[in-house]
Amino acid sequence: MNKPAHSGCHQQIVSIDDIFFSYENKTVIDGLRFQVLERDFVGLIGSNGAGKTTLLKMIVGLLRPTRGEIRLFGQPIGQFRDWERIGYVPQKNALNPLFPATVREVVTSGLYGKKNMFRRLTKAQLQKADDALYAMRIEDLADRKIGQLSGGQQQRVFLARALINNPELLILDEPTVGIDAETQAGFFRMIRHMHQHHHITFIMVSHDMDAMEAYLGEQPVQRSGGLSFYVKHTHDPQDCVETDLTHSMQQLRESMEVLS
Numbered sequence: 001m002n003k004p005a006h007s008g009c010h011q012q013i014v015s016i017d018d019i020f021f022s023y024e025n026k027t028v029i030d031g032l033r034f035q036v037l038e039r040d041f042v043g044l045i046g047s048n049g050a051g052k053t054t055l056l057k058m059i060v061g062l063l064r065p066t067r068g069e070i071r072l073f074g075q076p077i078g079q080f081r082d083w084e085r086i087g088y089v090p091q092k093n094a095l096n097p098l099f100p101a102t103v104r105e106v107v108t109s110g111l112y113g114k115k116n117m118f119r120r121l122t123k124a125q126l127q128k129a130d131d132a133l134y135a136m137r138i139e140d141l142a143d144r145k146i147g148q149l150s151g152g153q154q155q156r157v158f159l160a161r162a163l164i165n166n167p168e169l170l171i172l173d174e175p176t177v178g179i180d181a182e183t184q185a186g187f188f189r190m191i192r193h194m195h196q197h198h199h200i201t202f203i204m205v206s207h208d209m210d211a212m213e214a215y216l217g218e219q220p221v222q223r224s225g226g227l228s229f230y231v232k233h234t235h236d237p238q239d240c241v242e243t244d245l246t247h248s249m250q251q252l253r254e255s256m257e258v259l260s
């Protein structure tokens with residue numbers, strides 16, 4: 001039977017209960033317990049090789065814990081099917097500059113999920129792609145080849161791809177690596193805006209402690225299973241006032257205009 005997906009009055013988005021993970025004989029995650037509530041912003045930190053990427057891959061179902069349980073939106077991960085509710089931007093996509101896809105094709109590939117890559121897109125799906133491109137301010141790059149773009153532009157493309165299904169949870173693995181300071185600042189403004197105004201829950205790996213603290217403030221560090229977390233609740237966990245969390249790509253597109 002499913003356990004209730006709430007902690008107090010707030011929905012549990014990710015619940016991790018005593019998980020272990022090993023690559024062959026090397027234990028990387030060792031007894032991790034952790035919860036992410038709706039609208040939390042989780043900053044995941046740790047030294048190189050600590051297991052941050054491994055954890056994110058387990059949350060998005062690419063790796064399976066050796067022991068322990070992961071629940072997504074209250075469901076055991078093995079039964080979870082609503083992958084559109086989660087957007088994932090993996091660690092810097094080592095992109096071959098000869099990769100032939102256009103920006104629009106990369107962004108729309110976020111719609112396919114595990115379904116057929118070659119079916120025709122509906123008008124509504126093409127509209128979503130347009131909204132995601134506009135929200136990330138890359139509409140003028142839509143027909144360019146992704147391999148010809150700068151690192152900062154590519155990063156916006158992958159963020160648009162993760163946003164196209166209007167996810168409730170966005171998972172970002174070191175999104176600002178190799179990007180100049182000004183572009184990084186713009187990227188953090190976007191992230192903050194999406195968190196504060198669109199109630200998206202975030203889990204973000206970053207080595208940029210200054211940027212993390214600038215947004216999250218002085219938060220106590222939680223440690224478990226060899227990893228460290230900063231968590232910002234956007235709400236008082238005891239405050240049970242209902243907030244309407246529904247939003248749309250169209251709204252995101254419109255509201256991102258204030259950032260330009």
Ligand SMILES: Nc1ncnc2c1ncn2[C@@H]1O[C@H](COP(=O)(O)OP(=O)(O)OP(=O)(O)O)[C@@H](O)[C@H]1O
Pocket residue numbers: 023024028046047048049050051052053054055
């Ligand atoms: N496919 C794999 N096979 C074997 N070992 C692996 C594999 N992937 C990662 N590892 C090892 O597991 C450990 C954790 O790797 P992971 O990429 O999760 O760390 P990380 O905290 O994300 O590191 P970084 O900050 O450098 O990105 C490292 O020691 C790494 O070498």
